[in-house]
Amino acid sequence: MNDFFTILSPSYLLFPALVGTLIMGLVCPLIGSYLVLRRTIFLGLTLPEIAAAGVSFTFWLQQTGVLPQFASGERSIGMIGSLVFTFLGMGLLGYLEQRGKGLAEGRLAAAYAFAGALTILFMVFNPTGQIEVLNLLKGEVIALSRGELKLLTVVFGLVFLTMLVFRREFLLISFDRDLAFLLKGRQIIWDILLYLLAGLVIALGVIMAGPLLIFGFLVLPALAARPLVSRMSSFLLLASVLGLIMAFLGFYSSVRLDLPLGPTDVALGCGLIFLAYGLSRMTGKARAAFLALALCSFSLSACGAGVTSPPVPDAKAIHAEQLWLAKVKNSTALPLLLPAMNPLRSLAEMAGKTSSDYRQSVMDLLRQSLQTELAQRGFQISLPEDKDARFAAFSADRDNALRVARDGKLSGAIFVSEILRWEGESQKFVRALVDFKLIRIDDGAVLWARRVQRAVSTPSATNLGQASTDAIKEIVNDLFAS
Amino acid sequence: MKTQANSEELLPAGGDAAGVSPLVALEDISLGYDSAPVLIHVNLAIYPGKLVGLAGPNGSGKTTLFRTLLGLLSPLGGTLARNCPLGNFGYVPQSAALDPQFPLSVREIVEMGAYGRVKSFRMFPTAESRRAVQVLEQVGMAHVKAKSFFALSGGQKQRVLIARALMVDPKIMILDEPLSGVDEESRRSITELLVRLTREQGLAVFFSSHDLEMVQRVADKIVRVDKGKVWVEEGNGCS
Numbered sequence: 001m002n003d004f005f006t007i008l009s010p011s012y013l014l015f016p017a018l019v020g021t022l023i024m025g026l027v028c029p030l031i032g033s034y035l036v037l038r039r040t041i042f043l044g045l046t047l048p049e050i051a052a053a054g055v056s057f058t059f060w061l062q063q064t065g066v067l068p069q070f071a072s073g074e075r076s077i078g079m080i081g082s083l084v085f086t087f088l089g090m091g092l093l094g095y096l097e098q099r100g101k102g103l104a105e106g107r108l109a110a111a112y113a114f115a116g117a118l119t120i121l122f123m124v125f126n127p128t129g130q131i132e133v134l135n136l137l138k139g140e141v142i143a144l145s146r147g148e149l150k151l152l153t154v155v156f157g158l159v160f161l162t163m164l165v166f167r168r169e170f171l172l173i174s175f176d177r178d179l180a181f182l183l184k185g186r187q188i189i190w191d192i193l194l195y196l197l198a199g200l201v202i203a204l205g206v207i208m209a210g211p212l213l214i215f216g217f218l219v220l221p222a223l224a225a226r227p228l229v230s231r232m233s234s235f236l237l238l239a240s241v242l243g244l245i246m247a248f249l250g251f252y253s254s255v256r257l258d259l260p261l262g263p264t265d266v267a268l269g270c271g272l273i274f275l276a277y278g279l280s281r282m283t284g285k286a287r288a289a290f291l292a293l294a295l296c297s298f299s300l301s302a303c304g305a306g307v308t309s310p311p312v313p314d315a316k317a318i319h320a321e322q323l324w325l326a327k328v329k330n331s332t333a334l335p336l337l338l339p340a341m342n343p344l345r346s347l348a349e350m351a352g353k354t355s356s357d358y359r360q361s362v363m364d365l366l367r368q369s370l371q372t373e374l375a376q377r378g379f380q381i382s383l384p385e386d387k388d389a390r391f392a393a394f395s396a397d398r399d400n401a402l403r404v405a406r407d408g409k410l411s412g413a414i415f416v417s418e419i420l421r422w423e424g425e426s427q428k429f430v431r432a433l434v435d436f437k438l439i440r441i442d443d444g445a446v447l448w449a450r451r452v453q454r455a456v457s458t459p460s461a462t463n464l465g466q467a468s469t470d471a472i473k474e475i476v477n478d479l480f481a482s
Numbered sequence: 483m484k485t486q487a488n489s490e491e492l493l494p495a496g497g498d499a500a501g502v503s504p505l506v507a508l509e510d511i512s513l514g515y516d517s518a519p520v521l522i523h524v525n526l527a528i529y530p531g532k533l534v535g536l537a538g539p540n541g542s543g544k545t546t547l548f549r550t551l552l553g554l555l556s557p558l559g560g561t562l563a564r565n566c567p568l569g570n571f572g573y574v575p576q577s578a579a580l581d582p583q584f585p586l587s588v589r590e591i592v593e594m595g596a597y598g599r600v601k602s603f604r605m606f607p608t609a610e611s612r613r614a615v616q617v618l619e620q621v622g623m624a625h626v627k628a629k630s631f632f633a634l635s636g637g638q639k640q641r642v643l644i645a646r647a648l649m650v651d652p653k654i655m656i657l658d659e660p661l662s663g664v665d666e667e668s669r670r671s672i673t674e675l676l677v678r679l680t681r682e683q684g685l686a687v688f689f690s691s692h693d694l695e696m697v698q699r700v701a702d703k704i705v706r707v708d709k710g711k712v713w714v715e716e717g718n719g720c721s
Binding site for chain 2: 036037039165166168169171172174175176178179181182183184185226229230231232233234235
């Protein structure tokens with residue numbers, strides 16, 4: 001799969017997530033630029049944390065029955081909490097600022113610590129909703145739906161337009177309050193508007209992308225743009241462009257390397273800052289040459305991503321019709337059991353009357369799918385445990401697999417699979433890292449190997465079990481597609 | 483000549499000898515912060531075409547007086563009358579008071595002076611851009627219009643801030659320590675510029691400095707402040 005061009009296609013299942021990330025990358029730096037210039041950078045750190053406390057708080061209220069269950073879903077509830085807490089927090093910080101007691105940094109640091117503590121405490125009070133809250137706070141922008149994308153587009157679009165229309169007022173009030181007063185009278189309205197926009201972006205962004213990514217988008221592009229420009233208009237433009245670059249490269253790297261988006265984006269943003277300070281010390285020509293070189297490297301890397309891996313070969317092609325299909329090894333430390341279909345058995349399992357052994361696992365389902373596909377490729381499939389019941393799952397490590405196969409007196413070829421990561425936290429996608437190998441036992445030659453490392457979209461799944469089943473189908477199809 | 487500040491010489495209530503009304507008139511005003519007066523019984527009037535210097539040691543209340551004139555501080559008592567809107571006040575702050583964190587070119591700084599006239603949703607008018615270049619030429623700084631403001635020397639910054647104040651189309655200019663942190667050559671050129679603005683454009687110019695000798699040499703009138711008291715002296719500029 002050519003990830004670079006695939007993610008740009010509107011039909012790509014994670015396309016809404018890419019667009020959402022780009023929108024945040026474009027708009028957040030505009031707000032963040034003013035936070036940086038006004039030296040209120042810690043506000044950008046504290047407000048997302050306060051928003052996160054709001055998310056945690058509303059889930060706790062819902063669990064205690066104070067808030068009703070909303071049909072619109074968990075994100076809507078989180079969004080309400082996020083908005084209310086963000087604006088309350090801003091109001092309180094503004095009030096304390098007016099009173100002028102103590103250090104501004106001290107107030108922000110205390111608010112940050114308090115909000116962080118509240119987030120955890122509300123989660124502890126609400127053990128049943130802990131996973132949902134954690135997922136929301138991690139901000140899996142990858143799970144952004146088309147409906148949420150519309151909301152994000154409207155709100156962030158309005159913020160963008162407001163920043164554009166009132167750019168002169170925001171600059172004047174931020175840079176020289178005395179001149180702003182002389183030219184436009186009492187200008188507290190512009191301060192309030194700027195902080196309202198910041199609150200809106202943060203409250204919505206935290207629920208869509210998590211506090212870390214929002215803080216990253218707010219301040220990192222602005223910090224990276226600062227050493228490169230000497231004009232305000234160029235500064236705002238470059239901060240937004242760097243935000244877009246950070247969003248796109250982060251998304252691309254996240255898809256290609258199967259990394260979590262938030263930390264990947266933030267790490268890239270920090271890299272941009274170092275790069276910007278390096279570039280600011282270069283002369284014009286050296287800077288242009290460096291950028292051209294970086295662009296070429298990226299283009300080559302993106303084109304290189306287009307090299308497709310070969311599918312599982314036919315039996316005739318490798319002259320090994322007899323194939324041992326080993327049990328799939330689970331190295332995730334999670335049971336990876338699929339939900340039971342029989343409610344009575346589930347009740348019995350919960351009551352401790354029966355074990356969970358009867359339930360199918362991801363490993364079972366993957367092996368069944370592999371067996372069907374390999375048989376269609378002309379292989380005569382044998383199962384090692386049919387020969388000797390002591391055979392357990394094989395590791396995908398060649399030497400280990402060979403040792404176990406040879407000890408068990410197997411001959412011919414063996415197909416081994418090992419699940420290293422299988423995270424189905426949302427029914428919308430499964431993060432998978434699975435190794436597959438086809439090994440000839442006699443000479444130890446690896447005839448075919450593939451590592452699947454990606455977030456597999458499962459848009460039609462209605463529960464986590466269905467998501468795993470759909471992801472297995474997608475992965476196996478990918479392995480055998482010519 | 484030393485006179486108490488309520489001297490009629492400086493403060494004819496209805497106008498000066500030529501019948502010209504003052505642009506700003508302070509009558510028996512007390513100034514300060516949080517009802518703690520810094521200056522009391524201040525009487526002062528500023529007329530068009532006059533170069534008035536405000537001299538006094540650091541912390542004597544010069545900036546407090548300016549902030550009151552500009553409406554940034556409310557007087558604690560007395561009457562403050564302005565015969566032109568605040569939009570016609572050209573204010574030149576100390577360049578050190580501006581935050582160097584902002585990436586602003588000289589041209590952007592000067593264009594700020596026109597922000598009061600330009601509607602929010604409009605592009606910056608070409609005529610205003612041309613005017614910005616004109617005022618930069620007037621202060622001899624047109625050649626640095628594309629440069630970063632904070633990369634300029636102290637004297638250059640002051641001239642650019644004067645250009646910004648001129649961009650407002652002022653009737654009165656108030657300059658807070660325009661010569662502080664500036665080399666001798668720049669001091670000379672800035673004082674020449676202030677004299678020119680007063681004589682040729684008929685602006686009222688009110689500037690502060692703790693360099694009494696320079697103020698005496700340049701100003702038409704000198705307002706002295708020290709230890710809460712205000713008095714007026716003649717300067718050599720009127721001769």
